[in-house]
Amino acid sequence: MNVADLIVRYLEDIGVERVFFLPGGPVVPLTEAFWKSSKIKLICSNHETGAAFMAYGYAWSRNTLGVCCVTAGPGTTNAITGIATARLDRVPLLIISAMNSIKYFSKKPAQDSSPYDGIDTVGIYEKFTCYSKMITSAEEAGYVMQNAIKIAFLNQGPVHVSLPTDIGFQEIFPGRQILQPGQYLPQSPKVPEIKEIQRASQALCQAQKPLLFIGHDAVQSNAFEEIRNLAETLCIPVMTTAKAKGSFPEKHPLSLGVYGFSSSYQAIQYLKEKHDVLVSLGVEFHENSTDLGSELLMPSKCFIQINSNPLYYGNGYPGDIGLIGNIKEILSIINQTLPKDSLDPNILESRKNFIQATKAKVSRFRDPEKLYSASSPIKPQRLLKDIEDSFPEDTVYVVDAGSSFLWSSHFLTLQKPRTFLISTRHAPMGFSIASIGCKCAFPKTPVVAIIGDGSMKMQGMEIATAVNNQLPVVFVVLNDSRWGAIHFGYELLGLKVDLAKSHSIDFAKLAESLGAIGVTIRKPGEIHKELIDKLLGLAKPVVLDVYIDPKECPPFGARIEAMMNHNAKIHSEEVLDCLASKE
Structure with missing residues (x-):
C-alpha cells in the first residue's frame, strides 16, 4: 500500500462513494489508487470549479464529506471559487490537490505549486479552508488525513490536502495502523443543561405571538419532524431562510414562507405585527437571512437562539436564551418537556386566529x-x-x-x-x-x-x-x-x-x-x-x-x-x- 492508496482507504472508510475529478500528470498516483477502489467512482468534470461545485452538491445531499481531486498549478487555483463557496456556506468538503515531486521543487518545474519558487497552493488555500497541509512523507500521511477529515466535520467547512507525486508513490510502512472513523472523529455535541431548555419551553408556552425561524444548520441536523411537532403542538408559525426552504411544508397553514433576501410578504407582515418570542433554529445571521440586518427580526420579549455552532449565538442579534448543541436532540427534549396538559387552550386559539388574520392581509407573493x-x-x-x-x-x-x-x-x-x-x-x-x-x-x-x-x-x-x-x-x-x-x-x-x-x-x-x-x-x-x-x-x-x-x-x-x-x-x-x- 502506498500513500495514495492510504488516502483512498480513509475516504472509503467514512463512506465516500463519489470523487469529482480532473486528470493531469502530477495526480497519477491518486488516479491509480481510485481506479483500484471498488467503493469509489470517479466523476470527471470539464473544469475544476465545476468539480468543486459537484462535490459541494454531493456533500449537501448526503450530509457527509464531499471530495474533489485536481492536478497541480492551474488545476488547483481553478477550484478556488467552489472551495470558497463551501467555506462561507459551511459545507464539509475535502480538496486533494496534486503537486510536483518534492525532488523537483528547486528546479522550477511546470505548474509549480511548491512553497519555494512556485505559487504555494498550500499557502493560498489557508485563506479559503479550515486546514491546508502538504503530505511530505509516508509517515505523516495518516495523521494528515485524520486531521483533515476531523476538521472538515467539526468546522463544517472545506479542507485541503496537497500530495506531491513522489510522496504519493511512497510505500506505507508494513503494519502501520489505519484508524477507523470512530477512533478519531468526535461524537455529536452535547445538549445544554435541562434548566436552560425548560426556560425556553416556558417562554414559548407563555408567548402571545411566537415565531420559529429555521436555518441551514437545522436542515443539516435532520430536525424536520421535531420542528413540525413543536410548531403544531404550540400553534407557532414558521418561516425559513432560503437555504432551509422546504424544511417545513410551505403549504402548511403555519408556514409563512422564506424570510431574507426575496422574502415572502406574509413573513414580513407577521414580523411587522410585533412578535414577542422568536426561536431561531440553526440560523446564521447574515445579509441574505436577515434582509440586510432588519430590525423587524427582534422580538419584543425573548430571543431564543438554538445552534450547533456557538459562533452563531448573538452574532448580529443579541440572544436571551442560547441553547448550543445538536439541534435535533434539543428540540426532542423541548417537545418532551412541554406541559401539554396545562397549555391554555385560549392562548392556542388566539395564536391560530392571529396567524390566519395576518396571512389574510397579504399574498405571500409579489404580483x-x-x-x-x-x-x-x-x-x-x-x-x-x-x-x-x-x-x-x-x-x-x-x-x-x-x-x-x-x-x-x-x-x-x-x-x-x-x-x-x-x-x-x-x-x-x-x-x-x-x-x-x-x-x-x-x-x-x-x-x-x-x-x-x-x-x-x-x-x-x-x-x-x-x-x-x-x-x-x-x-x-x-x-x-x-x-x-x-x-x-x-x-x-x-x-x-x-x-x-x-x-x-x-x-x-x-x-x-x-x-x-x-x-x-x-x-x-x-x-x-x-x-x-x-x-x-x-x-x-x-x-x-x-x-x-x-x-x-x-x-x-x-x-x-x-x-x-x-x-x-x-x-x-x-x-x-x-x-x-x-x-
Whole structure:
C-alpha cells in the first residue's frame, strides 16, 4: 500500500462513494489508487470549479464529506471559487490537490505549486479552508488525513490536502495502523443543561405571538419532524431562510414562507405585527437571512437562539436564551418537556386566529396574478408555477445565483426538506452545476438546475459531464439575453444597463451538441406534467431553454432600497454621473 492508496482507504472508510475529478500528470498516483477502489467512482468534470461545485452538491445531499481531486498549478487555483463557496456556506468538503515531486521543487518545474519558487497552493488555500497541509512523507500521511477529515466535520467547512507525486508513490510502512472513523472523529455535541431548555419551553408556552425561524444548520441536523411537532403542538408559525426552504411544508397553514433576501410578504407582515418570542433554529445571521440586518427580526420579549455552532449565538442579534448543541436532540427534549396538559387552550386559539388574520392581509407573493399570466414571452412567475406543477413533489432544485435565486426562492412552494439548494454567502454564478453532485447522491430522485443564461455561459460545458456519466439532470435556463439581476440593479440605481445585456444563445442546440436533449420553451403551458414525465422517462440530461420576459424585475426585497440609500450617503451626484457615462 502506498500513500495514495492510504488516502483512498480513509475516504472509503467514512463512506465516500463519489470523487469529482480532473486528470493531469502530477495526480497519477491518486488516479491509480481510485481506479483500484471498488467503493469509489470517479466523476470527471470539464473544469475544476465545476468539480468543486459537484462535490459541494454531493456533500449537501448526503450530509457527509464531499471530495474533489485536481492536478497541480492551474488545476488547483481553478477550484478556488467552489472551495470558497463551501467555506462561507459551511459545507464539509475535502480538496486533494496534486503537486510536483518534492525532488523537483528547486528546479522550477511546470505548474509549480511548491512553497519555494512556485505559487504555494498550500499557502493560498489557508485563506479559503479550515486546514491546508502538504503530505511530505509516508509517515505523516495518516495523521494528515485524520486531521483533515476531523476538521472538515467539526468546522463544517472545506479542507485541503496537497500530495506531491513522489510522496504519493511512497510505500506505507508494513503494519502501520489505519484508524477507523470512530477512533478519531468526535461524537455529536452535547445538549445544554435541562434548566436552560425548560426556560425556553416556558417562554414559548407563555408567548402571545411566537415565531420559529429555521436555518441551514437545522436542515443539516435532520430536525424536520421535531420542528413540525413543536410548531403544531404550540400553534407557532414558521418561516425559513432560503437555504432551509422546504424544511417545513410551505403549504402548511403555519408556514409563512422564506424570510431574507426575496422574502415572502406574509413573513414580513407577521414580523411587522410585533412578535414577542422568536426561536431561531440553526440560523446564521447574515445579509441574505436577515434582509440586510432588519430590525423587524427582534422580538419584543425573548430571543431564543438554538445552534450547533456557538459562533452563531448573538452574532448580529443579541440572544436571551442560547441553547448550543445538536439541534435535533434539543428540540426532542423541548417537545418532551412541554406541559401539554396545562397549555391554555385560549392562548392556542388566539395564536391560530392571529396567524390566519395576518396571512389574510397579504399574498405571500409579489404580483401573484402573474403566476397565471398567459402572455408571451413567458413570465418568470408563471414559469416557476409550471415547473412546480409539472415535476414530482420530491424533486431537488439546485438554484444558481442572481435572478434565478430571486425568482425561485420567492415563487417556488416546496413541501419536502432537502429539496432546495442555493449558495447565499459567496453566491457564485454557475453554482447550480452542484446539481450533478446531487444527482450522484439521489440517483432515483429528479434533480433540476435552475440557471440563468449568464451562468450557463460560465459553466454550461458541464452538461457534457452529466452526459458522460449518465446523470439525467434537468437544466432549466432562464434565457433573457442579459445578466438579469445586474441589469435591474443598475436600472433601479439610475445607471446605464448596456453592459448587462448580451446576444441571444440557443441553449437547446448547445445541449444537443453536447449529447443532451434540448427543448425550447417560449409560451406559458409548454412545460406541463406530460412533457416532464416523458423527458424524465428518457433518463438523459435535458436542457429546457426558456425564453422569459426580459422586462420582469425579480423580487429583490430590501437590498436595492438599501443600496440606493447607501449610495446617496457616500456618493455625490458627480460620481454617479461618472459611473453612468463610462457605461
